[in-house]
Amino acid sequence: MKEVWQYRELFFFMVWRDVKIRYKQTLLGASWAIIQPFFTMIVFTIFFGRLAKMPSDGIPYPIFSYSALLPWTFFAGALNLSGNSLVVNSNLITKVYFPRITIPAAAVFSGLVDFAIAFTVLLGMMVYYQIEFTWGLLMWPLLLIPLVLVALGVGMILSSLNVKYRDIKYTIPFGIQLWLFLTPVIYPTSIIPERFRFLAALNPLTGLIETFRATILPGREVNLHGLLISLAVSVMLFVAGFVYFRKTERNFADII
Amino acid sequence: MEFSLKVDAISKQYRIGQLFRENMLRDAVVNFVKHPFVKKSKETIWALKDVSFEIKKGETLGIIGRNGAGKSTLLKVLSKITYPSSGSLKVHGRIASLLEVGTGFHLELTGRENIYMNGSILGMKKKEIDKRIDEIIEFSGIGNFIDTPVKRYSSGMRLRLGFAVAAHLIADILLIDEILAVGDAGFQKKCLNAMGGLSSGGRTVLFVSHNMAAVENLCQRVIWIDDGKVKKDGDSKEVIRSYLETFSNGDYSNFDLDKIENRSGNGAIRFSGMEFLDLKGNPKNIIQTGDSLIVRLHYYSENGVRNLHFALELYTVLGTKVTSLNTWASGFEIQKLPWGEGYIDVEIDSLNIVANRYYVSLWAASAGNLWYDKLDYCAMLDVEQSDFYNSGREMSSQHFGMVLFPCKWKLNGR
Numbered sequence: 001m002k003e004v005w006q007y008r009e010l011f012f013f014m015v016w017r018d019v020k021i022r023y024k025q026t027l028l029g030a031s032w033a034i035i036q037p038f039f040t041m042i043v044f045t046i047f048f049g050r051l052a053k054m055p056s057d058g059i060p061y062p063i064f065s066y067s068a069l070l071p072w073t074f075f076a077g078a079l080n081l082s083g084n085s086l087v088v089n090s091n092l093i094t095k096v097y098f099p100r101i102t103i104p105a106a107a108v109f110s111g112l113v114d115f116a117i118a119f120t121v122l123l124g125m126m127v128y129y130q131i132e133f134t135w136g137l138l139m140w141p142l143l144l145i146p147l148v149l150v151a152l153g154v155g156m157i158l159s160s161l162n163v164k165y166r167d168i169k170y171t172i173p174f175g176i177q178l179w180l181f182l183t184p185v186i187y188p189t190s191i192i193p194e195r196f197r198f199l200a201a202l203n204p205l206t207g208l209i210e211t212f213r214a215t216i217l218p219g220r221e222v223n224l225h226g227l228l229i230s231l232a233v234s235v236m237l238f239v240a241g242f243v244y245f246r247k248t249e250r251n252f253a254d255i256i
Numbered sequence: 257m258e259f260s261l262k263v264d265a266i267s268k269q270y271r272i273g274q275l276f277r278e279n280m281l282r283d284a285v286v287n288f289v290k291h292p293f294v295k296k297s298k299e300t301i302w303a304l305k306d307v308s309f310e311i312k313k314g315e316t317l318g319i320i321g322r323n324g325a326g327k328s329t330l331l332k333v334l335s336k337i338t339y340p341s342s343g344s345l346k347v348h349g350r351i352a353s354l355l356e357v358g359t360g361f362h363l364e365l366t367g368r369e370n371i372y373m374n375g376s377i378l379g380m381k382k383k384e385i386d387k388r389i390d391e392i393i394e395f396s397g398i399g400n401f402i403d404t405p406v407k408r409y410s411s412g413m414r415l416r417l418g419f420a421v422a423a424h425l426i427a428d429i430l431l432i433d434e435i436l437a438v439g440d441a442g443f444q445k446k447c448l449n450a451m452g453g454l455s456s457g458g459r460t461v462l463f464v465s466h467n468m469a470a471v472e473n474l475c476q477r478v479i480w481i482d483d484g485k486v487k488k489d490g491d492s493k494e495v496i497r498s499y500l501e502t503f504s505n506g507d508y509s510n511f512d513l514d515k516i517e518n519r520s521g522n523g524a525i526r527f528s529g530m531e532f533l534d535l536k537g538n539p540k541n542i543i544q545t546g547d548s549l550i551v552r553l554h555y556y557s558e559n560g561v562r563n564l565h566f567a568l569e570l571y572t573v574l575g576t577k578v579t580s581l582n583t584w585a586s587g588f589e590i591q592k593l594p595w596g597e598g599y600i601d602v603e604i605d606s607l608n609i610v611a612n613r614y615y616v617s618l619w620a621a622s623a624g625n626l627w628y629d630k631l632d633y634c635a636m637l638d639v640e641q642s643d644f645y646n647s648g649r650e651m652s653s654q655h656f657g658m659v660l661f662p663c664k665w666k667l668n669g670r
Contacts, residue, residue, distance in 0.1 A: 017362060017369075024405075095355045096377055097336040103334040124303045167285065253271070253338040 004099050014106035018081070019113050021085045033114035034121050037073045041066040057188045059217050063129050066122060067216060068185040068209045071143075074115040074149055075205065076176045082107035082155030083172045086163050100249045101242075104159045108151045112144070126216070135218050138213030143212055146234040150204050153234070153241030160248045163256050179203075184210060191225075201226050202231040259348065260429050260460035261311040261334065266343030268304040268329055268484075303329040304340070305484040310427075313348070316461040318475035318492060322518070326484040327464045328433065329356065335464065349428025349460070352379050358418025362364060363407035367417055370406050374421045388424045396420035417614040429460045451628055458576075472496055472574045489657050497573050500615060509539040511635045513554075513618075519634075521627035524561050525593070526618040529554035530635055535603075544642035545611050545651070545660060549604045551557050553618065555629075559595040564628065566590075566600055569617040570609070571633065578609060578658060584623075608660045612653040 004011075023029045041062055042255040048054040049061030056064035061177035065189070086093065089103050126133065162168040179184075192200050200206050207223065207230025214220040304326045311317050321327050332338045334345065335353030360377040361370050371392055384391075393402050395418045398409075406414060465471050469526040471478060471492065480488040483556040488495045511530040532540045533550040543549060551568055567582030581602055582592065616635040620628040641650040644660050651660065 009382050010376045014371055017365065017373055020369070021362060021364050078274075092339065092360050092377065094332075095359045096353060098377065098379075250339045253332065256617075 004101060007098050007102060008168065010098055011102045011106055011109075014102060018106055018110035024111070027068060030117060033117040037066065037069040037118050038121060040073070041069055044069075044186060051238075054187055057190060057220070059220075060129050063122075063125050063131065063217070064188075064213070065185065066125060067185075067213045070115065070118055070122060071147055071209055071212050072180065072183065072185050072205070073118065074111050075147060076180070077114065078108040078111045078148075078151035079155055079158065079176055080172055081111065082151065083158035083162055086159040086170070086252065087154075087166070087256065093256055094096060094253050100252055101156070101245060104155045104245075105152060108155055111151075115144075122216075131216070131218060134216065134218075139215040140212065143208060143215070146204070146231050147208055149238040150208075150234045153237035154241070156241035156245040160245050160252075162230060163248070163252050179205070189223075190239045201229045202233060204230040205228060208234070258312060259310045259346075259347075260315070261307050261462070262312045262335070263307060264344045264346070265338045266304055266307045266330075266333060266345065267302060268326075268333060268338070269300050269302050269341040271300050304333065307343070307481070307484070307486055309479060309486060309489060311460055311462065313428075313457045313460055315477065316463065316475045318471035318478040319462065319464045320466075320471060320496065321481035321487075324603075325481045327481050328355075329484075330481060331431055331433050331462070331464055338612065350379065351429040351431065352427035353429075353431040354378070354422050354425075354433065357415055357422065361406055361414065361418065364405055366405055367402040367409070368393070368398075370417065370423055374418065378421065379424055380426055384426055391541060391656060392424050393421045395423060397451070427459070429462070433464045441546065450585065453580055457525050466502045470588065493574070496575070500573050500575070501636075504661040507575050509533075509541045513631060516634055517629060519629060519631045521620070521629040523629065524558045525564070526556045526626035527553060527618050527620070527629050527631055527634075528556050528597070530616070530618070532637075536544075542640055543607065544640045545607060545609060546642050546644045547607050549607055551602050551604070552599050552600075555620065556597050556601045557593040557595060561593045561622075561628065562591060563623045564590055564593065564622055565623065566602075567619050567621075568602055569619075570637065571615045571617065572658065573613050576658075578614065606662070607639065608644075608662070609639055610651055610653045610656050610658055610660060611639050612658075613638050 024034065028035065044065045045062045047054065049065070054061070085103045085107040086100070092098075092103070093100065123133075155206065158168060158172060182200075182203055184192075184200075189197070189206065190211055191198065207226040207228075211222050211227050211230075214222045261626045269476060299647055307326075307330060319327050319330065323423075329338070331353065332355070333340050335351065335355070336345075336355070337355075344579070358370075358374060360374050362373065365373060368389070371389060372382070372385055376382065377635075393399075396402075396413075396415055396419070398420075401409065405579075406417070406600045409417070461474070463471065463474055475492050477490065478492040478494050479486055480499050488498055509532045511531050513527045531552040531554075532543060533552055535548050535550065537550070540547075540549065553566060553568070565582055565584040567580055569580045570578040581604070583600075614637040615633040616637055618628040618634060621630065641652065643649070644651065
């Protein structure tokens with residue numbers, strides 16, 4: 001851990017590089033950070049909100065889904081980027097030493113920039129739907145911490161597995177898609193039958209995303225019980241990922 | 257704290273199976289289903305075996321050895337890229353490894369941005385790079401293009417930029433791999449100078465190279481690695497000499513080249529032997545400075561090799577090329593080689609080199625730079641002293657350089 005601190009500048013440079021490269025030579029530049037969740041929200045609103053009449057607990061469906069899509073898009077992007085990060089940077093791993101953990105970690109943190117950009121749109125939508133700004137908004141940066149922990153934990157496991165088994169690369173997008181449907185982004189937790197609620201709570205994103213929503217939308221209470229389970233699972237996933245990564249990283253240069 | 261780096265009985269083992277491992281989870285599952293009780297291959301190779309040495313602070317150490325001898329693995333272990341299977345490594349000071357020029361360069365980033373990226377990957381702090389950035393840009397000679405994305409650079413420019421960062425690295429211990437093998441001669445010299453400067457600044461340098469002249473030039477001490485073990489460790493001249501001696505087979509006038517396995521090329525032509533003859537065609541066992549000499553190269557050719565060139569090159573024991581005699585330079589065209597065995601003679605009028613031991617390399621190549629056969633340091637040529645200037649005086653390599661020109665002296669015009 002001491003070493004990671006020594007290499008913190010390299011970590012910042014890597015985050016900066018990832019962010020910079022993502023929007024270089026693209027037509028729309030950083031607006032992609034907005035376009036992706038925003039258009040997903042529109043599609044969801046049309047198909048799930050209007051056509052399928054998905055309940056949204058009395059909140060306008062666009063803002064119901066967008067407030068969940070923001071953390072979700074960050075999480076999905078972070079998994080995808082960090083899961084492939086070691087393989088993409090294999091030339092670094094075989095040529096120079098630095099704490100390997102900086103690579104998947106930088107991939108996760110670079111997504112926070114996109115998150116911040118897309119967050120401004122949420123503020124705009126709140127003005128449009130005349131939702132009062134509350135102190136709850138200040139909870140968002142805090143809620144990001146467990147979200148980042150989950151992304152780091154799962155990202156470290158996936159990236160390390162990917163070094164050994166290249167078909168992990170193909171399962172990541174598929175897994176993310178499945179995970180989306182297991183998470184209350186499109187639907188509220190309230191439509192899950194009571195007896196399955198406990199299972200749903202084991203998915204750390206359930207409690208986190210519900211809390212992201214509850215802190216800014218009126219008339220929603222934070223489900224403390226669910227949130228605590230999510231926090232516990234988040235920390236556990238992070239620790240598991242960290243331990244697994246530390247155990248496997250010695251062999252990265254030999255087998256990548 | 258006398259030493260910078262202490263290597264204690266380091267070994268590195270690779271499982272052979274790792275080379276043909278299951279790349280895909282799919283394969284691993286399939287294999288397990290097919291042969292659930294078969295254990296994975298336990299066959300292993302030792303890339304390094306029981307390697308120990310110590311580098312003092314401020315010392316410049318060269319590492320030499322054939323391809324696959326374990327030099328690169330050693331460097332990777334020292335730079336902590338890969339872990340040893342056993343043994344320990346002690347380091348005093350900040351270590352930086354240059355296994356490649358421009359590690360971490362990204363094509364979309366500008367030259368300036370890449371300097372920061374590359375520098376920090378190599379372990380420099382941002383402040384340190386800030387301080388040196390002007391020097392680095394100056395050194396690279398990139399000039400106005402420094403704020404252009406690197407993808408628009410020529411490969412030479414990228415290389416220079418990478419070297420520029422490397423030359424300004426701040427570290428107590430530098431590990432350098434074969435990176436001087438690339439780049440144009442002028443720039444190579446600049447880098448060698450910069451690195452010479454590095455070692456004089458109290459820095460410890462470990463240098464892996466095939467360029468014996470560079471190793472000899474930069475390092476006082478050399479370690480020769482063979483088959484994963486330290487074969488010899490000591491004064492650079494001595495170690496390099498015994499290393500180069502292993503390339504020759506010891507005969508003096510007639511060399512059987514057939515059995516030499518250390519060769520490259522596609523084999524359409526294969527050198528089978530070499531003879532040193534006098535002008536009458538008799539074997540020449542003792543060769544002296546100023547002698548006439550015929551070198552006969554025996555070869556075996558496959559059907560219809562066309563437009564090719566032969567060469568005979570001489571090297572000093574330190575790896576400096578003395579000359580390259582080749583049919584291309586002499587304008588001797590060979591349209592087509594008949595199938596089977598044959599020989600080609602090169603007649604040297606006067607061997608104007610100072611008495612010493614030399615090494616011979618041979619090659620045959622197409623006009624389009626395709627190697628047919630290439631033998632490096634395949635034979636030894638011992639040139640004995642002679643009375644070259646008819647003065648009765650002998651000239652040794654210690655004081656008389658490498659070549660002798662036929663010449664006459666006149667004082668005040670007479």
